[in-house]
Structure formats: structure tokens, C-alpha cells
Amino acid sequence: MDGTNEGAPERAPGSAGRRTARAGRRPLRTALAVAVVGAAVVGALGALPDAAEAGAPAKAPAATAGAALPFTSQEAEDATTDGTVVGPDHTQGTLASEASGRKAVKLAAGQSVDFELKAAANAVDVAYNVPDGQEGSLAVRVNGEAVEGELTTTSRHSYLDTPWIAGSTTHHLFADTRLLLGRDAAAGDTVTLTASAETTVDVADFEQVAAPAEMPSGAVSVVDHGADPTGAGDSAQAFRDAIAAARGGTVWIPEGDFTLGSELNGVSDVTIQGAGNWHSVVRGSRFVNQTQSAGNVHLKDFAVFGDVTERVDGNPDNFVNGSLGANSSVSGMWVQNFKVGLWLTGTNDGLEVTGNRILGMAADGLNLNGTAKDVTVSDNFLRNTGDDALAMWSLNAANERCAFTGNTVVQPNLANGIAIYGGTDITVSGNLVKDTNALGSGIAVSNQKFLDPFFPLSGTITVSGNELVRTGALNPNWKHPMGALRVDAYDSAIEADVRITDTTVRDSPWSVFEFVSGGGKGLAVQNVTVSGATVENTGTVAVQAETRGEVEFSDVVVTGGGAAGVYNCPFPEGSGTFTVRDGGGNSGWDTEWPDCATWPEPGGTGAARG
Template identity: 40%
Template structure:
């Protein structure tokens, strides 16, 4: 849901080989700068650094109380001991470090190179976020990575780029030879070089270790001496103490008893359908026992509970796999409860004409979706309304070709809370109040009926959406975005966004952004030739004059401006009725406020520090009402073109 722009990849400067790195700093500069001095070469492996826990690549206290509470701890590879090369920091799109958490990672590019983590807590599993190169003709390659527990090789996992590496312009291609159409909005000189705009590099792989390791013990990831991979980039590892498989609830129906195959050899879709039908008819829970089940289409659910042994243990995977409610036009589904299993697809390219999402349809009437792990579908959860009443909580959504979750058209009474999303191909969380019209331009129903309203997105973590925004609200009324953490936007979007665009309804009522934290958010828009803010408002299709409350948010290390408002073209619609009450802006590559639209807003208790260029840029008559308690941003820069080059700033320290 975004216009496409571009920038060629830039290879990070090569650094000399090292035996171990202690990376204790969280400074993330702009561009491909070098790190500090490295330790001297050693003849034996040193003990290595203590384990460093982070949240979105930051010390955890900087995001305390915000984002999802998750069962794992994150350790960034650049903070671990390694014989590899630390790449980054870099925020230029189409580079490996730009899509990495913290904008740095470790590259292993010779057999025998490794990165070793010291545990901070007990664990019996790991989840590694990595990138490996594409095949020369596209389609991906695979190769091994050895896992050492306390310096003893115990496992080998297979890394793959089969589901990564996209090229060219929207809707993208997995062919590195693909070239874009000859359109005016593509600024690169012709003929373009291929691969053109490579992106979406990373993937995730989970592994149960078969034993418990304790705090202070070590886990090493190593390229084998006979490695078939030219290189592997390790971004981070999540460590989790996974619970034992859950037992079947009393009185439940097992999908295995209806013919489902837990080995994954035989197709089990019909068996799932039969179990779901029996569960609905009898009012009994449907249970997915431990195992891997092959399901190559949607399973339609209504008035039924489907639960598994845990999302590490009960895995449903296949081509086009998904659990869908009935369409809203058919009455939708009600009282559906999905929990404790994984959905893993095989999506290799973006096809917006295909319904190949993990969860879909209309799920209302008190339905719940919780504790699922969703990977490699087009969209993790895409709901089509209108409907009312759904709770989505405690899920993990990763490696998506498009959005993480989207509420489309006339959906209300939904709470999306405590979910963790990473590596999305479009908006992480979106509400799209799609104003649907007939071919003659008349509304299919009414604008008010198509508005998403009275929904809440709270306490979610969204990391590395490689296209568009972390959390985006397109039209609608009386929605709330609160207590979330959004990090690492890569291209064509910011951390938080409100836009009258994409054929949405107008905004009405009050939209609230409260107590959110953005981290390294915002990007350079190459066609506009200026930066997009960590929080931004875009009046493309009409004026935005409904009340928008921005309360007690923190904007940390923003790539360009912290808060931005911009008009559309050629119509210059205004943005007004913005009320910012309490904000900490700690680090911005350009400005605290970037106001490129006529309008008005009030600002109270907004503190800014570590600004790369200046306080406020205004290119239109935007009226600022000073409510008091402001500091650090009142110097005004007017009427020149906004800076297209951000300047490095100090790392954030005390926005909590």
C-alpha cells in the first residue's frame, strides 16, 4: 500500500578479520561508517563478552512498559563474540545492514567462521534471524549452519533464501534479472543495472535444542568447514525456554482421529475440515496434536475452537495454508477461537490477487486468535469486514510478503495486543478503512459504513517492515494506537502513520497515538528527495481535520525528522487539529518537526535533543500553538527545500 521508490545497494566497507569483538555500544550512525578499534588478533579464542539482552537493538529500559511481553530474549549478533565481520551501520535501502535489527549484523563469509552467544537465561531453543545469498537466476539456495552447545557441535540447521530476495518495483519479482517499466517515478538512469532494488533479505529458523542450557553457557553458530554457502549474515538470535507440548483438552476431538497425518507426508486438509465440522456440530474443541500437518488450502472455521499443543509443537504448513472465517457477505464467522499452533506457508512472491494469508475472512462475534506462530504467508492476518468483536493477542508473525495484520473495511471492536511482528513486506499493523465504490463511482454502501472504528492496537512490537510503515491508520474514526514499539523502517514509510490515501474514507472522531516508542524510524523518499518522519501525516486524498491526539510518545534515533506532516500533489490538502501533548525526541537526523502542509497543531511538553539539522522546518503556513513546557526545537527554518541528508546524532539515553 505504498508508492515505490529506489536506491542502489551500497556494499559496506570491508574490515580486517578479527577473532572476537566486544560490542558494548548501541550507537547507530547513519551511512556505512566504521566501528571503533578492534582488539588485536589472538592465537586462541578469548572468553568472549557477557550476554547482552536487547529490545529492538536497544537497552531494554529504553522501551520499558511498551511493546509486547514475549517469552524469549533477544541477543544481537554484533554484541556477541565472533570471527566474522560486523556489517553496518547503514540506513540506505537495499543493503543487508539496513534491514537488520539495530542496522548492524555479523557476516560469516569463510568456512569455519562463527558467532558465539553467552546465555543470559536458561533456554532450550533458539530462533536465528539470518540472510544468505540468492541463486544467480533467483529462486534461492540452501546451506548448512552448525550449532555448537558449549563448544560441542550438536545440531545442523538448513538456511535458505528460497523465500527471500525480491527485486524491481511493486509487486516485485523473485527474478534478479527483472527490470522496471519505463515510468517517470523511477529516478535511476537508464538502462537500469540488475539486480534492481534487491530487498527483503532476511528469514528466521527455529530449533529445539533437546536439552536445557543455563545462563552463562554458550551457543555458537558456525559455517562448516565444507560450507556450500558463500556467506551467511547472522542478525540476531532469540532464546526461549519452550514449554512441553500441551495435552489434549478433556472431551476434545483430535484431527488425527479424522485422518490427519502428523508426519506431514499426506495431505490433511480434508481431515481438518471433517474435524472442524464435527467440533462445531458437537460444541467440542478440535485439537491439533504434536506433529507437522500438510494443508494446502484454507480451512474454513465458524463457531468452533481449534487449539494445538503449542506453536513450537503443532505445525500446519503447505501451499496456500490458512484458517479463514466466512466472508462478510456470507454472514461472517462468530465465536471462533484459534490458539497454540503454527501456520507456515511457502510464499515466494507477492501476488495481491491471491488469498494466501495465514488468517483471513471475517472473524467477529467474540472470536479470539492467540499464541500462533505465522511465517511465510502473504499476510499474517488479513481481515475483511464489516464485522465487530475480535481479540488478537500473544501471536508471533514473521517473514511476510506483505502486511503483518490488516483490518480492511468497516471493522470495529477489535483489540490487537501483545503481538510480536518482524520482517514484514508491507505495513506491520494496518487499519484500512477502504471506501468501496461501484464502477460508476457511487459508494457501494456508505463512507461511514466503510470506516474502521473503535479498534485498539496496543502493546505490540513491530520490527523491520521492509516496505511502508510500522503501524498505519488509513482513514476511519475513533481508533487508538498505544504502548507499541516500532523499529527499523527501511523504505517508503515511517514508524507511525495516519494517511488519507489508498482509497480510504476520511478521518472522523478522534485518532489517538499514545505512549508509543519508535526506534530508528523514517526513511529517505527518493522521489520527494526528503526524509519521511518517524510519525507522519499525509493528506493525499483530502484534508485531514479530525482530531488527532499524540500523547506521551518517544521518538528515538529517528533517521530523518521525528514528526512530519505532508500534503498531496497536485491538490494541497491541509492537516489540522493535531494535538501533541508530551513527547520525547531523542535523536533525529534532521528536524524535530517537518511541516510541509498548510494546517495547524498544538504542541505541549515536547522536549527535543540531539537534532541533526534544526528544530522545525516549515514550507507552508502551518500554525503552531505553543502550549508550554517545550524545549529544544523552537528554532524555525522556513521556505527552503528540506534537507535530504540526515546527520549522525548521539544515541538515545533517557527517553523511557
């Protein structure tokens, strides 16, 4: 969790307690101070302190969980190649660990990967990596015939260091590059990518992009106010003038490439619309930056590419920083290479964020940073974020009745896929989260406050119908696992009614359901029910209980279990007990890890007691 909030305190130094082993006893846990950076907070440290912690194209059918996407993703490791498959790996900082599916294909100069299309496409976006300090290209052929143009590659946005975050290493290894093919390729056709120099290809997103939309009647074009569609000149003032002229109506961004040398503010009561996010492109590392707005702002159907190459938490290097105001919306956007996609403070009540792509953030994808009411974030695709992909943080005032629904999150490479830090009557439903890395869970429901005034979880927290694939992490600093789904009484006991229902968890590298008081205070996790979960292939345990409390489980079915069913070791010693209450219908996890002085290892290592 990160971003910028004007008027926040200066950066405070972080500290961390080290694990101290005692012979024959469970390791001692000490308190962890979270690094606070300017107005920004690192959400990746929410684990135990001693341990680790326009004419829209037709959409493909939605999966059981996740967004309905206008493209088809195809993994390089499943394609034909003369390159080398790397992975699988879960060690932060390696190429494979930060690839979707934990695998990718490394190409030497002249080597290729051939994708047989699963659906018609006229465009491709590729997640790739090149060695630090290098640049190159991927030549593109369709059925052996070269297309005009190439996919340019660079290491510029791939190597980020966050030394103030305990346990982090160089990360954010993959970047995105995209190209319109200039022809329609059919399902079954072959698209070949050939590297000019060493390049690792993770995944290719193939899309049938619609023709540019036409300008709405009555709209005000930024070009008519002096904007340069070639990108050579600075169009920021032209955008401001168009916004002022269009108040109450629509600003039109036509097909073209526009450079903004400075951010926009005073944006209210206006729609800013493009011809489609493959056609209308804005370049600049800050787009909207304002503390308040009268609202009714609608951003839709264009792309904004930043050029953020390092995470500086005191800088508002975000697509949207602050407030869009009440009853606003963000839809059909392509947002790439910022620090944060949307860092939302001030008034954003009734905001709808839907159908967007958020790629390559140095920190969060989206964060509701307190005071938000009735916000819906749905049907978005987020990949390769450097902190929580989607977060709600109830600082200054509680987020109320807000929902993350039907989103797809892939490779949040430093923190959680979805994180809820406090708030009232919050919903997390129908989301697909895949491949978390290093310091987070697929979904975290937490009372970690970071700063005051913080408003803990209250009312009903609904976590329903989510699918978690290869989620959870081994914190590299503390060597301690974090569950695929975590409920954390970090700074205060869980008093809200937390209902976790109809969850699917597949191929979890470590544990599945974790219940913890991450501040080391032994605060209670209570009023929690888990019902209707399908768990397939667990690295260590189904339930990782590390604080006192009680959770009822029903209809939780585990196949391919790990070392044991339950790890039940509340901390601190003597603080109380954790009760696993059987609500019936459970199977496949009726054993218990016997030794609280050791952690289960993935793959079923160690003896369990029945």
C-alpha cells in the same frame, strides 16, 4: 498495505510524478497515482508525490512500550564473532539496512558467532540471510557441545521484488529458522552458531519452550479424522472433517507436522488449538480463506508456515483471508512466510489478536480492511514484513473503536510500522516500532484512501505512549524524507481530533513529526496536538511541516537535534501557512530551516535560522 478482497477491481496501473527542480525555488510537486493491485493496495506510497516517499512459558518483563515476549532477542553484532560486522546502513536493499539495529554479522564458511545467554533457553530462532540462490546450515553448539540437528538456511524467502512500487528495490533480505536445542541452557551459557557457507546473522531469539500441552477433554483430534502428523500426506480434508465434527467445541492439533494442500473455509463456532507453537506445526500457504463467518472462531497455540516466495496481490496467500466472524480470537500463534498474516474483511467485530508472532510476510502483517468494530490487536511481535506491519484501512465502511496496543514491530522493510488509513475513534498505544525502511514511517495517521468508498479519520484518534527507534525513511525514488511519525491529509483534510501524547523517539535517521498532504493538494492538517514527547538524536529536524494547518506542541523535549528544529514549507506555494503553536514546555528545537528549495541533510548539515 496489501492483501486480497474478493470482488475488488482488477489491477490498475500506477504512475508517479517526477520532481522538477526550479532554480532558486522549492521543487515542484506533482500528483501520484497509487498502484492498486487486484483487491490489494500498496500502502508504502503514502508520502509526498514529488518526493519520496498450553502451558505458556513465563514472559520477560515488558519494556516501557511493546509486547511482553516469551523470548530474549540478542543481536549478532553484540556477540563474539570471527565474522565481519556490517552496517550501520539505511539504504534499502542492503543487508545492514534490513537488519534489526541496522547491523548484522556476515560469516564465511566455518566462521561462528557466540551468544552468551541472558536468560535460560531450550530453543532458538535466528533471523539470517544467505546469498540469492543458495542454501546452507548453521551448526549449533551449547558450551562447545554439539546439539542434535541444525538450523537450515535458504534464500527462498529472502529476495522479493516489487517493481510496481515506485522506488522499491529487492528487499525482504532476512528469513527465520528455528531449532529446539534438546537441552536446557542457563543464563551465562554460550550458544555458538557456525556457518556451513556464507551466512549473515542478524539476531537470535532465545526461548524457554514449555512441554507440549495435553489435549483438552472432549476435543476432536485431527489425527482421528485421518490427518498425517509426519507431514507426508495432505491433511486438509481431515482438518475439514474434524472442524465439522467439533462444531461448538475444540479441534485438537497434536504434536506433529501437518501439510495442508488447500485452505479451510466455512470455519465458524469452533476452537482450533495446538499443543504449542513449537510443537504443533501446519504447513500450507493458505490457512483460512472465507468471506464471511458466523463467528466465535478461536485459533490458538500452533504454528503455520507458508511458502510464499513472491508477492502476487491477486492471490489470497494469507494465514487468514477474510472473516473470522464476531467475537473471535487469534492467540499464541506462530505465523511465517505468507503474503499477509491476517487480511481481515467482512465481519470481525470484537476480534482479539494477541500474543502472536508474525514473521517474514511478503506484504502486511495484519490489516483491518474496513467494517471492523471493537477489534483489539495487542502484545504481538512482528518482524520483517514487506508492507505495513499493522494497518487499519477504512474501505467500504469505517473501522470503529479499534486498537493496536502494546505490540512490538521490527523491520517493516517497505512501508510503515503501524498505519491508520481512516476510521473512527482509533487507538494506537504502547507500541514499540523499530527500524523502518524505505517507504514508511514508524507510525502513520493518514487520510490516504487508495480506493473508494473510503471513510476518513473521524472522532478521536489517540496515539499514546509509543516508542519509535530508528524509524522514518528516505524514499529511494524521490529522495525525500518521511518522519518517524506522520500525519497525512493525503486525500482529505484532517478533521478528526488527533491526540499524540507521551511519545519517545530515538535515533531517527531523518525527521520526527511530519505533517503533510501527500497527494500534493495542500489539504490542511488541523485539530492535532503533540504533547509529552522525548526525542533523542534526530537526523534532520524535529518538525517537518509540508502543508497548511496548525499543530500545538507542548512538553516536546529534543536532545541531539539535527540540522534545525523546524522545516516549515507548505506546498503548494500560496496554499496557506502552517502554524507551530507553542503550548509550553518545549525545548531543543527552536531553530528553523531557512531554504524551502533544499532538504536538510542528516547530521546537522546546513545553516538554520534562530
